[in-house]
Amino acid sequence: xxxxxxxxxxxxxIFSRKGQPVMHVASAPTAYAARMIEKAGFEYIxxxxxxTFGTMLAMPGTYLTMTEKVFIAKFFVRAVSLPVVMDCDxxxxxxxxxxxxxxxxYIGIGLxxxxxxxxxxxxxxxxxxxxREHGIRMGVVPTEEMVEKIRAAxxxxxxxxxxxxxxxxxxxxHGDTPLEKIIERLQRYEEAGADVLYLGGVSxxxxxxxxxSALKVPCTVPATWMTYELxxxxxxxEYRQPYELEMAMxxxxxxFLSDFQKNGTDAVRRLRERFLGNPYMAAPELLRTNVI
Numbered sequence: 496x497x498x499x500x501x502x503x504x505x506x507x508x509i510f511s512r513k514g515q516p517v518m519h520v521a522s523a524p525t526a527y528a529a530r531m532i533e534k535a536g537f538e539y540i541x542x543x544x545x546x547t548f549g550t551m552l553a554m555p556g557t558y559l560t561m562t563e564k565v566f567i568a569k570f571f572v573r574a575v576s577l578p579v580v581m582d583c584d585x586x587x588x589x590x591x592x593x594x595x596x597x598x599x600x601y602i603g604i605g606l607x608x609x610x611x612x613x614x615x616x617x618x619x620x621x622x623x624x625x626x627r628e629h630g631i632r633m634g635v636v637p638t639e640e641m642v643e644k645i646r647a648a649x650x651x652x653x654x655x656x657x658x659x660x661x662x663x664x665x666x667x668x669h670g671d672t673p674l675e676k677i678i679e680r681l682q683r684y685e686e687a688g689a690d691v692l693y694l695g696g697v698s699x700x701x702x703x704x705x706x707x708s709a710l711k712v713p714c715t716v717p718a719t720w721m722t723y724e725l726x727x728x729x730x731x732x733e734y735r736q737p738y739e740l741e742m743a744m745x746x747x748x749x750x751f752l753s754d755f756q757k758n759g760t761d762a763v764r765r766l767r768e769r770f771l772g773n774p775y776m777a778a779p780e781l782l783r784t785n786v787i
Contacts, residue, residue, distance in 0.1 A: 501607075501656065501658055502577070502578040502579070502607040503578065503608065503658040503659045503660060504658040505578050506539055506578035506580065506607040506608050506658075507658050507660055507690065509538050509539060509578070510690070510691050510713045510732045510733070511713060511732070513730070514730070515727070516727055516731050516733050516734045517538050517539070517732065517734070518537065518723065518734050519538075519539070519733050519736070521736075521737065521739055521740035522540075522542070522543040522546035522547060522738070523540050523541065523542060523547060523740075524546055524547060524550040524551065524740065524741045524744060525547075526575075527574070528740060528744070529574050529577075529579075530574055530575060531740075531775070532575075532577075533576065537577070538578075539577050539578045539580060539607070540571060540575055540580070541579075541580050541581075541582075542567075542571055542579065542581040542582060544556025544557055545738075546741045548564070548567070550741055550745075551567070555584075556582060556585065557584045557585060557616050559585055560585065561585055561593075561596065564581065564585055565600045565601070565604055572605040572606060578607035578608065579606050579607055580606065580607060580608040580609065580610065580660065580662070581601060581606055581609055582609075582610045582612075583597050583601070583612075584612050586611075586644075587612045587614055587615070588615055590644070591643050591644050591646075594645075594647050594648040595647050595648065595650075595651045597609065598651040598655070598659070599651060599655065602656045603655075606659075607659065608659060608660030608662060608690075609648075609659075609661060610662045610663075610664055611644065611645065611648065611662070611663050612666070613636050613663070613664065613665055613667070614635060614636075614664070614666045615634050615635065615636060634670070635665070635666055635670070638679075638680050638683055641680075642683050642686075643687075645663060645684055645687035645688050645689055646687040646688055648661055648688065649661060649688025650688075652688075660691060661689055661691075662689070662690065662691040662692070662693055663684045663689040663691070663693065664695050665677065665681055665692060665693065665694060665695060666695040666696055667680055668694060668697045669695070669696040674702055674705065674706070677706070678710075681694075681706065681710055682710065685710055685711060685712050689712060690713075691712060691713045691715060692710060692712055692713075692714045692715075694714055694715070694716045695717060700720075700729060703729050703731075707730055713731075713732030713733075714731055714732060715731055715732055715733040715735050716731055716735070717735045717736075721734065721735070721736075751766055754766075
């Protein structure tokens with residue numbers, strides 16, 4: 496990479512490769528985890544409303560303010576040399592002005608791209624007091640409203656960093672909308688300035704193939720039935736399994752805590768034996784055991 500190359504330019508190139516989807520199997524729960532992802536050889540970092548903000552703060556990213564998210568994102572951008580993308584779910588359901596402000600702030604701190612949702616999130620009493628992202632989907636915003644927001648974000652992007660990537664998530668697949676109508680919605684997103692389209696909830700390879708073939712911009716599909724080989728055949732820009740690192744970290748942590756609560760020192764010994772030689776496990780001789 497040239498020293499003067501923007502991270503947004505590199506991200507755009509990653510998503511534009513034909514027949515070679517980027518391997519994205521881990522969103523970053525923390526800035527230290529982002530460094531692990533970089534060290535492991537992955538190509539970009541994603542800050543998700545659930546994996547990142549739900550894990551760090553035990554509340555959905557939807558209910559954080561833009562100021563809070565920008566403050567946190569700075570640490571991730573500084574921690575790695577990879578492009579960093581952040582979920583812009585704090586502006587879900589809000590007007591174009593909030594998208595314009597988000598693009599200004601995100602580009603200003605060095606982010607390479609952003610995700611914009613067309614979901615409508617719960618706003619009733621108590622909705623912000625859950626630990627993680629809501630599984631409830633209240634529907635999607637009207638197409639024209641979403642197009643106006645994408646267009647506003649794209650115009651600001653063109654002024655500040657033309658390569659800044661706007662990835663738009665469409666969740667209309669979760670409802671009863673016919674596939675041809677969903678494709679029409681996605682084509683409008685594309686015309687408004689979406690650089691990548693995220694097909695949230697598409698249920699089969701056949702529907703994915705039909706949708707992707709009708710679009711010009713790269714597409715990604717977050718599906719448990721997806722494999723890297725299938726993503727390549729479907730001409731997707733990404734193989735996406737974003738929860739796995741977070742689940743591995745917390746599942747291993749819970750396993751150890753349960754064992755330690757029950758067995759004490761034996762649990763510590765088993766932990767050290769299990770991860771002997773792991774670069775993220777300190778050798779016993781390096782532990783500060785003489786601290787009072």
